[in-house]
Amino acid sequence: MTASRSILKAVLSAAQAEGRGARVRRSIGRPELRNHDPFLMLDEFDVDKNGGFPDHPHRGFETVTYMLEGQFQHEDFAGHKGTIGPGDLQWMTAGRGIVHSEMPVKSQTRAHGLQLWINLPKEHKMCEPQYQELLDNEIPRATPVEGVVIKVIAGESHGIVSKVYTRTPTMYLDFKVAKNKSVVQSIPASYTGFIYMLKGTAYIGDNEFVGKAHHTLTFSEDGAETVKISTKDEDAHFVLIAGQPLNEPIVQHGPFVMNSQDEIYHTFEDYRGGKNGFERAKNWKSSIA
Ligand code: FJE
Ligand code: FE
Numbered sequence: 448m449t450a451s452r453s454i455l456k457a458v459l460s461a462a463q464a465e466g467r468g469a470r471v472r473r474s475i476g477r478p479e480l481r482n483h484d485p486f487l488m489l490d491e492f493d494v495d496k497n498g499g500f501p502d503h504p505h506r507g508f509e510t511v512t513y514m515l516e517g518q519f520q521h522e523d524f525a526g527h528k529g530t531i532g533p534g535d536l537q538w539m540t541a542g543r544g545i546v547h548s549e550m551p552v553k554s555q556t557r558a559h560g561l562q563l564w565i566n567l568p569k570e571h572k573m574c575e576p577q578y579q580e581l582l583d584n585e586i587p588r589a590t591p592v593e594g595v596v597i598k599v600i601a602g603e604s605h606g607i608v609s610k611v612y613t614r615t616p617t618m619y620l621d622f623k624v625a626k627n628k629s630v631v632q633s634i635p636a637s638y639t640g641f642i643y644m645l646k647g648t649a650y651i652g653d654n655e656f657v658g659k660a661h662h663t664l665t666f667s668e669d670g671a672e673t674v675k676i677s678t679k680d681e682d683a684h685f686v687l688i689a690g691q692p693l694n695e696p697i698v699q700h701g702p703f704v705m706n707s708q709d710e711i712y713h714t715f716e717d718y719r720g721g722k723n724g725f726e727r728a729k730n731w732k733s734s735i736a
Pocket of ligand 2: 510547549
């Protein structure tokens with residue numbers, strides 16, 4: 448019998464200002480949770496109809512936007528446009544370069560969701576940009592026991608496999624667990640991982656570490672291949688995110704994440720000069736910001 452991963456730390460994310468009039472609860476990426484290779488950032492965002500994330504670039508990683516409530520629009524410099532609503536997913540590989548705008552639909556009062564930044568391995572940092580977009584009803588569910596519904600956004604759970612292609616091996620699961628349930632999730636031994644609590648209370652590991660809303664709970668890196676999660680007198684909603692660490696140098700300058708200072712310098716040159724993937728950045732302005 449293998450033991451469950453345990454929880455190393457629990458960190459509360461308070462809301463902070465970000466973008467234009469937006470509020471985020473930063474999980475991974477905050478000072479206490481800086482190096483969680485392969486993950487760079489996780490924000491629980493809350494944007495009202497006048498806020499958002501107007502025109503900005505990315506290079507060298509992936510942004511994964513998962514909507515919880517409301518409608519979010521996006522538009523990029525290549526003319527790629529769309530709207531995602533509750534339960535929908537946009538898995539964007541920025542690769543060598545994307546410039547885009549991410550804004551709530553104006554008629555909505557609130558857009559609430561999660562945005563995860565996953566680092567790319569050296570050999571994929573300059574790949575062609577790619578979008579993988581899935582509507583809520585296209586994301587498969589595992590229901591290992593009554594009262595436990597697991598949306599398999601990436602990776603696998605209880606025999607249900609996501610069709611999302613991950614250049615950095617990643618598991619991304621959305622758990623809705625009714626009260627007084629228990630579930631065991633397999634995790635590859637080499638993955639790092641964490642739970643971000645959205646609602647309610649969950650008890651994690653053999654010694655039932657208590658996890659509450661807006662807390663990030665980081666997993667022990669002891670090679671255990673499961674994590675045990677239970678609920679008691681309250682339902683719980685959380686995401687479980689895990690991935691293969693890249694163990695490569697990280698040099699981040701805002702929305703550019705490369706392996707060396709020299710590559711960051713060249714990225715600034717490319718962005719400013721409209722080169723090497725940023726050709727369409729010149730004079731581009733989104734129509735939604
Ligand atoms: C940003 C660079 C960025 N959290 N949560 C610098 F890319 C961003 C940014 C976001 C973001 C976007 C969404 Cl949709 C959700 C996010 C950061 O776009 F805010 C800064 N300062
Ligand atoms: Fe962005």
